[in-house]
Amino acid sequence: MLYLIPTPVGNLEDITLRAIRLLKEVDLILAEDTRTTNILLKHFNIKTKCVSHHKFNEHQNVEQISEKILASANIALVTEAGTPAISDPGFLLVRACVQKDIRVECLPGATAFVPALVNSALPCERFCFEGFLPQKKGKMSFVNALKEETRTMIFYESPFRIVKTLTLFAEVFGEERKASVSREISKKFEETTRGTIAELIKHFSEKPPKGEFVIVVAGKF
Numbered sequence: 051m052l053y054l055i056p057t058p059v060g061n062l063e064d065i066t067l068r069a070i071r072l073l074k075e076v077d078l079i080l081a082e083d084t085r086t087t088n089i090l091l092k093h094f095n096i097k098t099k100c101v102s103h104h105k106f107n108e109h110q111n112v113e114q115i116s117e118k119i120l121a122s123a124n125i126a127l128v129t130e131a132g133t134p135a136i137s138d139p140g141f142l143l144v145r146a147c148v149q150k151d152i153r154v155e156c157l158p159g160a161t162a163f164v165p166a167l168v169n170s171a172l173p174c175e176r177f178c179f180e181g182f183l184p185q186k187k188g189k190m191s192f193v194n195a196l197k198e199e200t201r202t203m204i205f206y207e208s209p210f211r212i213v214k215t216l217t218l219f220a221e222v223f224g225e226e227r228k229a230s231v232s233r234e235i236s237k238k239f240e241e242t243t244r245g246t247i248a249e250l251i252k253h254f255s256e257k258p259p260k261g262e263f264v265i266v267v268a269g270k271f
Contacts, residue, residue: 053157056157057160077123084101190218202267209233213251219267
């Protein structure tokens with residue numbers, strides 16, 4: 051069968067005991083970044099073979115991998131951090147396995163947007179996860195389509211685009227819209243900054259952003 055196994059987004063202690071056991075028991079581990087995953091495997095003395103499976107080769111690999119599982123292999127998929135298929139590779143392989151009636155199981159575990167949402171102090175009983183904005187064409191139309199969204203919205207962003215993205219949000223949602231920015235979740239320098247979008251733009255313009263970011267924006271009232 052195929053196991054989708056979440057890995058820590060920061061502190062290695064966030065991995066579950068079941069995840070460690072399965073990573074030791076499976077025949078093969080597919081990893082988005084083998085360098086990052088090998089640090090995790092070494093830390094927990096996991097000696098299972100680990101090979102690359104990322105967005106640049108997943109289209110070519112899914113058929114071969116699903117056939118391996120059909121031939122009785124148990125395979126685990128992990129990403130660089132967090133839950134596979136959430137803004138990371140995984141969907142294509144899951145779809146291929148389901149089409150072949152292969153059993154797929156996703157373990158519960160780390161996902162960066164959940165602690166960012168809860169820490170935001172914005173309503174979290176209803177929300178929409180939008181992941182990364184388009185990097186090239188379509189960014190403005192993507193955000194404009196959310197202009198009337200009443201649920202809390204969650205986005206992923208890199209430190210290089212955080213001010214530019216917040217500026218776009220100010221243009222579409224308004225400078226006074228409440229928002230929250232979390233970075234380095236579960237790591238030593240974890241930080242959440244809350245305020246209006248205008249206040250967040252000022253903060254990150256004066257303090258150069260570092261780390262991986264989750265932006266949480268209040269919905270329209």
